Amino acid sequence: MSYSAVAQAAPVLVNFALTPFFVHRLGLERFGVWSLLLVFLATLTVLDGGVGASLARFHAVYGARGDTDGAGRLVVGSLAVFLGLGTVVTGVCFATAPHLVTLLNIPPHLRSEAQGLLLWLGPLLTLALASNSATALLQANAQFRRLAAVTVGSCLVYAVAVVLVIGQGGSLPALAAVTAGRYALLLTAGLCLGARHLSLRRPLLPGKPVRREFGGYALRMQLSGFTVFLNGEIDAFVIAAMLPVRYVGIYAAGYQVASALRSLPLYAFPPLLTRVTGVFARHGLAGAVREFHVLQRRWLPLTLAYGAVMVTAVWFAVRTWLGAGLALSGVVAAVLLVGYSLQVAFTGIRTCFVRAIGRPGLETRYGWFSTVVNLALTVPLALLLGVTGVVLATTIGLLAGTAYFVVLCRREAGLREQRLPGGWAAATGAAVVVTAVGELLVTRLGWHGVLPALLAGVPVLAGLATAAALGVAAPAGHLTALAEDGLKEEEEEADDTTKAG
Structure with a gap:
């Protein structure tokens, strides 16, 4: 990883x-x-x-x-x-x-x-x-x-x-x-x-059979990928068509930062997807559902806390990075990051799950739902709020699509969301306060550029460390118990199969 x-x-x-x-x-x-x-x-x-x-x-x-x-x-x-x-x-x-x-x-x-x-x-x-x-x-x-x-x-x-x-x-x-x-x-x-x-x-x-199999899978992935285009890249085209070209650069800088911060939790996806796919191959849908709940119980509180800290810091960080003249890029990044953070937290492991069990069409359905909401709002909000309205439409679409995906996975596969650990809100609130105070202090220095932007990352690290120290995630022992229960059930299933054979 x-x-x-x-x-x-x-x-x-x-x-x-x-x-x-x-x-x-x-x-x-x-x-x-x-x-x-x-x-x-x-x-x-x-x-x-x-x-x-x-x-x-x-x-x-x-x-x-x-x-x-x-x-x-x-x-x-x-x-x-x-x-x-x-x-x-x-x-x-x-x-x-x-x-x-x-x-x-x-x-x-x-x-x-x-x-x-x-x-x-x-x-x-x-x-x-x-x-x-x-x-x-x-x-x-x-x-x-x-x-x-x-x-x-x-x-x-x-x-x-x-x-x-x-x-x-x-x-x-x-x-x-x-x-x-x-x-x-x-x-x-x-x-x-x-x-x-x-x-x-x-x-x-x-050969022809492989091309047919690959083409069917690729078509479903393309339908999902097309919604990524409509929810993200089309914003730049709307801005280019409706606003002076300099706003494309302003949007691109903010979009780059928001996308990069969204990507950090997603770096875990290749091994996670491999893990869930392996469980499904060995133990079927019931095993994959069990694995989802074990992973999601850790994933959700960590990614939500991470998102709260990043949304707090991103405007300050972009302003420090590019200067006060491009502070609007920081607004773009913050608005987008709200939608991205909630989307990653609630859809991340679900996306691994539906791909692992061979049902990427569920991902496609939620992506298109999000896209329709986004497209319906983009032009009206762009006319009202300019570049900020364009990214606000994207965020609203992401949140609507995320809610639909959660409902869809619960209905189709029985995936359920568990409550956040006790003390999560207090730990995340403390992390946000630490981050905000640190970013204000860095901003008061008046420095700009890459190195000062790295300095703006120090309050972020302090905020994340605060969240970790106060126990923002589910206890590891509880997760281990869940995993052991799942393994016992799998062993019992294997014993039953052996006896039946």
Whole structure:
């Protein structure tokens, strides 16, 4: 889990460190254009037909069977799909780039550079998706240490190259070329490190039964992924269409921070998903339900306390990071983080559960419910409150969808929510107070930049430590007892099966 966290955190930390450099060197308008390209890229990587989101599951199946030929065909097939997608996107960008930069309110003096930047979108998409394929191969075979090494290495090379290129007055297309280099390095190194888990034999592409099975699973994952796009990335398009382009940069900075803080608890998902899937495979639905309740009893109080502390600190931290002129980015981050924190707390383990038991359609249903609420509110709230209204609509949609998912899982699988441990409210309240006081003291120093932003993290650590010291989570002994009860039941079931045989 620790190596998995390092691999996922490295790109986030590099972007965190480079954002003030981008804003200072590029200017807010050029930074807004660069942010818009990243939004396009993030959107298209989600809308890949569900292929990227399905690779880890199928690589894990092949790894468990020792089927290196199947893994090799999966890699070749996925790379062929990604190359095709990149080619189509490149053709569309060639045809539409001049009209697109006008539609998105790009200032006239930046339109030529923005058109050149858009022509990099297709190659970037191919390399980004292909690097995800290499990442999935390493994750599925529990090669988290190697994954962490290659991810950290590629991020460090990228950071140095960005500083050199932008520091010498490089253009936005040059920055895109550096980004493409990072993805290419991650792809090459990842496949080399995972080479022993695959082999290339004719036929090189998966057979028809595998394509049918993979396509059905990928379609359901794509439907879920599309709601992620509509709930997150579409906000940037709405802002670009309705407000000056500088607000895209303001939104992008706040969205980046909120997404990064939401991701920290999610670093535990790969091993948790593997755990629940293994229990379901061995003991069926009853075992998976039992495992859900054991995990959720620990997950819920910890993630809720974490979210309360982060929401308290995020406005101060963003203001310290980017300066008072971009304090609105802190408001964006805080509003989004309210929705993200509650969503992760109540849907996190449920998402692992429904994927493990082969019912990702439940996740899709709640995602679309959230999306419909979000889309219904986005334009009215944008007209009323500007960029803050756009993210407020997203948060309301997330909360509505979360409540629906809880009800849906209870009705369909009998999952129930347990009460928070005694003393949780007092422990979390004390943590919030400690965090707020510390952030106020840091803000009074008047410092700005990456290092002062790291200093703003000290009150967060103090708040989390306060929550832990006051016992914010369920007692470990109680969880152990729950787990032991589950194991006893499983052993009894196994004995009964043996006797029946």
